Amino acid sequence: MYLKYISQVLISKIIIKMAKKTKRINKAPKIGAKAPVVETKEEKVIQQEGKVETAKVETVLPKTVVQKTDSMSQDAKVRYADLLQRRYIEHPIAEDAYTPEFISGINSIIDATVMSVAIDESVNGTGTFSMIVKRNPASYKGLLDIAKNMGITNLPELAALPAPTKQEQAKAGIQEENKEDLAVVQVTKENISKEVKSQAKAEKTKAAETVEVDPTKIKTDEELSQAIQHIFVRGSKSPFNTIDCVLKFIQSYLKIQAGEDKDKLAKLNSYTTMDYLDIIRKYAGKPTLVFNGIGQAMVTFTSVSKSPIFPFLMLYNSSRNKNTGIPSYDDQRIADIVKFIISWNCEDKVNSYKESIAAMDVEKNKNEIEKCNNAITHYTNILKSLANPDFSIVDHLMVAFHDNSDEYHKDALRIVNGIIKAFYGDIDMTVTYSNLDYNITQYAGIITNYFVTPAYRNTKYDESNLSELVPYKPEEEKDKDEEQKK
Secondary structure (H helix, E strand, O other): OHHHOHHHHHHHHHHHHHHHHOOEOOOOOOOOOOOOOOOEEOOOOEEEOOEEEOOOEEOOOHHHHHOOOOOOOHHHHHHHHHHHHHHHHOOOOHHHHEOHHHHHHHHHHHHHHHHHHHHHHHHHOOOHHHHHHHHOHHHHHHHHHHHHHOOOOOOOOHHHOOOOOHHHHHHOOOOHHHHHHHHHOOOOHHHHHHHHHHHHHHHHHHHHOOOOOOOOOOOOHHHHHHHHHHHHHHOOOOHHHHHHHHHHHHHHHHHHHHOOOHHHHHHHHOOOHHHHHHHHHHHOOOOOHHHHHHHHHHHHHHHHHOOOHHHHHHHHHHOEOOOOOOEOOOHHHHHHHHHHHHHHHHHHHHHHHHHHHHOOOOOOOHHHHHHHHHHHHHHHHHHHHHHOOOOHHHHOHHHHHHOOOOOOHHHHHHHHHHHHHHHOOOOOOOOOEOOHHHHHHHHHHHHHHOOOOHHHOOOOOOHHHOOOOOEOOHHHHHHHHHHHHO
């Protein structure tokens, strides 16, 4: 139950600290005006079972600090953090109006508020966010580490959290196939740790081996496979840098193999990035830990939303140059890498389940074999959706976004917010724009087209359809509000 008041504890402590060390700079008082009287109350902070008491505080609003209220809803916390951000951090006069200590304190409150939402949603939630965190041990461990830095040390371990029910998975948009998939191997804290440690040890050993990676000296497919796998395990944590190295290697190797044959060289010149990545995937073996972690998240989002749009946005935003904010790669290349990572992981899953079936006794393991077949179907369907993306989520995107009861509402929220972050990160979202919905739909369609063969792309969605955002005029805004009320 303590999670319900955990944000109150964090924020109370920060307010106390701010009240002692900071002050807000208001208009200069008139000459001769008396300083305001500051009330002092003797109080202390004690965190017990469901109780929060305040400490000794010097503040102009002591009653606000000691007042006990019900915990805010998750939406209210998010709105509160956004209000603080816009009012005290992003406001044009913030830098001149408030001391650095005050702004630092506000930032601490924002951090505490956002963290309380993440903790409460991860531990107690039953939505998609909670499911994804609970299904990725590294994500939950990261949450625990951040919580410890903020003084929260007694959160439950991942293994101690209750498994999601069938109804909760359905509510979060996770398909039954996912549940069947998880049922094949019982995931626990212990065996996940052993599996990860085992793979990490194997990759470390492979990285230390002497493997020929000179494309001029590789003669067989086995040597080619060893070289590609060696480059992957020796790669950096950045998927882009690693894939760049592998692409340069395979391009050099194939050019050497082509020799002086003009037809082969002409064919290589016609290859796209995706063509080279398809060849790499045949020799890459199992996904490394880095690409397995990235791939699991991408596979989940693609499966839930029936679209690769959000995985594209994930990689698009992570590829931005820290100084310029501009992605280091063109959009088509990013889409190709997303497709490669998802396909690599799905194909590996399919092969693993096929191997499991081959090793089972057909008569004794009928249920297990059925679960494996369900999982194979699940991952095969994801591969098919990548090869032929469904534009229905694009066509229906803004309807689902505005309708809380729509079955695709959560997916639409995730995609729309991702598009705004990627392409409209610097606009004033307090202003209503007449063509924002249209542009967002266009971006969703454009991204989907990157996963379609150029000759078969949906012509409804094209960069030429995008236009500068146009704010509503006051009278237009009023008409729009009245129309929505109807």
